[in-house]
Amino acid sequence: MGEGEGRPPPEKVPLEKLDDCTWRIPKYRQGMRVPGMVFANQALLEKMQTDRTLWQCANVAHLPGIYKYAVTLPDGHEGYGFPIGGVAATDYDEGVISPGGVGYDINCGVRLLTTNLTEQELRPKLAQLAGAIFENVPSGLGSRRKDFNVSAGDLDRLVTEGVQWLIDRGLGWAEDAEHCEERGCMKNTNPDKVSATAKNRGLTQIGTLGSGNHFLEIQKVDKIYDERKAKTFGIEEKNQVTVMIHCGSRGYGHQVCSDYLRVMEHAVQKYRINLPDRELACAPGNSSEASDYFQAMACAVNYAFSNRQAIMHWVRQSFQQVYHEDAEKFGLKLVYDVAHNIAKIETHQINGGKKKVWVHRKGATRAFPPGSAEIPADYRAEGQPVLIPGSMGTSSWVLVGSHKAMELTFGSTAHGAGRMMSRSAAKRKWWGGDIKTGLEKRGIVVRAASTVVLAEEADPAYKNVDVVADVSDQVGIATKVARLVPIAVVKG
Amino acid sequence: MDKTGKFEFLEHTADVYIAAHGKTLAEAFENAALAMFEVMTDTDKVAQTEEDTVEVEAEDEYALLYNWLEALLVKFETKSRLYSKFAIASLEDTGEGFRIKATAHGEAFNPEKHTQKVAVKAVTYHRMEIIKELDKVTLEFILDI
Numbered sequence: 001m002g003e004g005e006g007r008p009p010p011e012k013v014p015l016e017k018l019d020d021c022t023w024r025i026p027k028y029r030q031g032m033r034v035p036g037m038v039f040a041n042q043a044l045l046e047k048m049q050t051d052r053t054l055w056q057c058a059n060v061a062h063l064p065g066i067y068k069y070a071v072t073l074p075d076g077h078e079g080y081g082f083p084i085g086g087v088a089a090t091d092y093d094e095g096v097i098s099p100g101g102v103g104y105d106i107n108c109g110v111r112l113l114t115t116n117l118t119e120q121e122l123r124p125k126l127a128q129l130a131g132a133i134f135e136n137v138p139s140g141l142g143s144r145r146k147d148f149n150v151s152a153g154d155l156d157r158l159v160t161e162g163v164q165w166l167i168d169r170g171l172g173w174a175e176d177a178e179h180c181e182e183r184g185c186m187k188n189t190n191p192d193k194v195s196a197t198a199k200n201r202g203l204t205q206i207g208t209l210g211s212g213n214h215f216l217e218i219q220k221v222d223k224i225y226d227e228r229k230a231k232t233f234g235i236e237e238k239n240q241v242t243v244m245i246h247c248g249s250r251g252y253g254h255q256v257c258s259d260y261l262r263v264m265e266h267a268v269q270k271y272r273i274n275l276p277d278r279e280l281a282c283a284p285g286n287s288s289e290a291s292d293y294f295q296a297m298a299c300a301v302n303y304a305f306s307n308r309q310a311i312m313h314w315v316r317q318s319f320q321q322v323y324h325e326d327a328e329k330f331g332l333k334l335v336y337d338v339a340h341n342i343a344k345i346e347t348h349q350i351n352g353g354k355k356k357v358w359v360h361r362k363g364a365t366r367a368f369p370p371g372s373a374e375i376p377a378d379y380r381a382e383g384q385p386v387l388i389p390g391s392m393g394t395s396s397w398v399l400v401g402s403h404k405a406m407e408l409t410f411g412s413t414a415h416g417a418g419r420m421m422s423r424s425a426a427k428r429k430w431w432g433g434d435i436k437t438g439l440e441k442r443g444i445v446v447r448a449a450s451t452v453v454l455a456e457e458a459d460p461a462y463k464n465v466d467v468v469a470d471v472s473d474q475v476g477i478a479t480k481v482a483r484l485v486p487i488a489v490v491k492g
Numbered sequence: 493m494d495k496t497g498k499f500e501f502l503e504h505t506a507d508v509y510i511a512a513h514g515k516t517l518a519e520a521f522e523n524a525a526l527a528m529f530e531v532m533t534d535t536d537k538v539a540q541t542e543e544d545t546v547e548v549e550a551e552d553e554y555a556l557l558y559n560w561l562e563a564l565l566v567k568f569e570t571k572s573r574l575y576s577k578f579a580i581a582s583l584e585d586t587g588e589g590f591r592i593k594a595t596a597h598g599e600a601f602n603p604e605k606h607t608q609k610v611a612v613k614a615v616t617y618h619r620m621e622i623i624k625e626l627d628k629v630t631l632e633f634i635l636d637i
């Protein structure tokens with residue numbers, strides 16, 4: 001296969017153009033219960049046609065109980081069974097739930113902090129601050145913080161109580177929980193449904209960034225598109241410093257996914273579910289298998305919220321260390337924390353009536369409109385902040401949820417850039433040291449545990465996140481609020 | 493250590509796609525494990541001073557490969573140990589499924605000594621293939637990173 005190519009699809013997937021950024025995959029196969037709907041411009045669509053993205057979207061349309069259409073978002077690319085950058089909503093009673101529709105890294109997500117510093121004010125201390133964060137936040141292969149020990153009993157409480165458990169122990173501020181999706185805690189947890197292996201993996205990795213595409217960035221506001229909404233989210237002016245944390249549920253979530261994929265393989269046979277691809281393994285929403293998975297998944301969701309909470313706490317501490325002043329003095333308020341890989345029970349307006357559904361968001365961000373009860377009170381008039389990280393060295397986006405998203409995508413939009421080039425091709429093409437020098441020439445401070453990861457995560461290896469944000473804005477499923485660009489990158 | 497012929501990295505945009513080779517299924521499994529650790533570190537720098545036993549069972553050979561790699565990944569994460577040699581003592585069909593008894597040889601992970609490459613998040617069944625020919629076996633699989 002050529003550079004950057006996924007597998008070609010086993011068949012040509014038919015497409016009907018509805019407008020410049022909306023394409024329908026008709027019910028061209030017997031088993032498709034609904035069509036597919038792809039939100040992409042011509043260039044993004046052409047990229048999707050080189051791999052199995054669209055074919056997988058058509059496969060998802062086979063799921064029992066699926067409503068309306070299987071959604072593929074502008075950043076869609078081939079994934080495990082389901083494409084990454086997709087949404088599927090299935091009926092709560094008659095539909096299925098699938099771990100493949102959530103992904104291995106359950107609640108991989110992003111949180112954003114604002115500061116009251118400008119880039120100019122921070123610049124003299126920037127390298128020192130990036131160094132302090134790199135020391136304080138464990139990142140890269142096998143790293144952990146020696147002074148942050150969580151016992152097995154504590155871990156069960158942490159995944160049950162979410163970020164509040166950490167806040168109660170001094171790792172955070174009282175108002176942090178309110179500014180997380182689900183207030184930093186999904187309620188339907190049951191740690192007894194999580195295997196000992198998952199818990200053991202989780203114990204050694206709580207409070208770690210990981211490696212690969214996960215990162216922590218110090219950024220500055222590059223451009224504001226909607227001043228009123230930006231102000232509501234605490235984004236006041238160009239060159240204001242922000243901090244973005246991108247990571248997930250580490251080995252805990254991966255093991256939950258792995259364990260329940262096995263359970264679902266058996267469930268598919270037990271309940272005689274016909275699927276076009278075994279990677280879509282699922283169980284009826286009202287089965288014990290589905291209930292067990294959903295409880296274990298919720299534990300992993302809370303693990304990830306807590307992981308980002310602990311990391312944020314150490315970022316605040318790093319500011320204190322460098323400036324010898326309280327973190328509060330620098331603002332360092334949590335704007336929001338969003339999940340990119342998650343399944344939820346939600347109510348949506350479908351075919352003229354309200355329906356309770358399982359919404360699978362895999363590489364998708366919830367994008368709820370103004371007035372939603374699910375979003376923090378102080379944002380309710382404006383809508384939910386949507387955070388879309390770029391790749392290393394590129395911009396990241398703050399968007400805002402909209403009514404259009406409720407209408408078109410079950411209240412969802414894209415989640416990121418998506419790779420264009422394979423990791424091995426990127427490594428052949430670039431050397432990590434050169435990438436570092438290149439970033440530094442642009443004034444970006446780099447602290448990374450691995451030069452190999454630097455080369456693999458080089459930004460030309462990714463799709464342009466700006467295009468993804470443009471399409472989201474154009475379709476109206478989440479509109480632009482502000483663009484952020486990195487001034488320092490910390491990577492595993 | 494010469495890794496030539498043991499495994500190779502295939503092209504894949506988002507994850508790591510590996511082909512591992514062996515004269516027998518067991519040897520291909522050993523090389524698959526070596527490839528996984530090569531993703532995480534330079535296995536040439538991992539001394540073989542510690543030994544762990546690994547036993548896995550599964551209903552078929554595909555699940556066996558998955559469980560074998562996952563068991564080693566979990567050992568790395570929970571014991572903080574890297575391995576550079578794998579010796580499968582037995583790989584047998586029990587009638588109800590398959591079982592591996594093996595030892596993994598390596599040492600404690602030391603960020604000062606060992607190259608940090610990419611952490612493997614999970615083993616997947618995605619595109620997994622076990623290709624058996626007359627005198628060789630090839631395993632293809634994708635690691636989520």
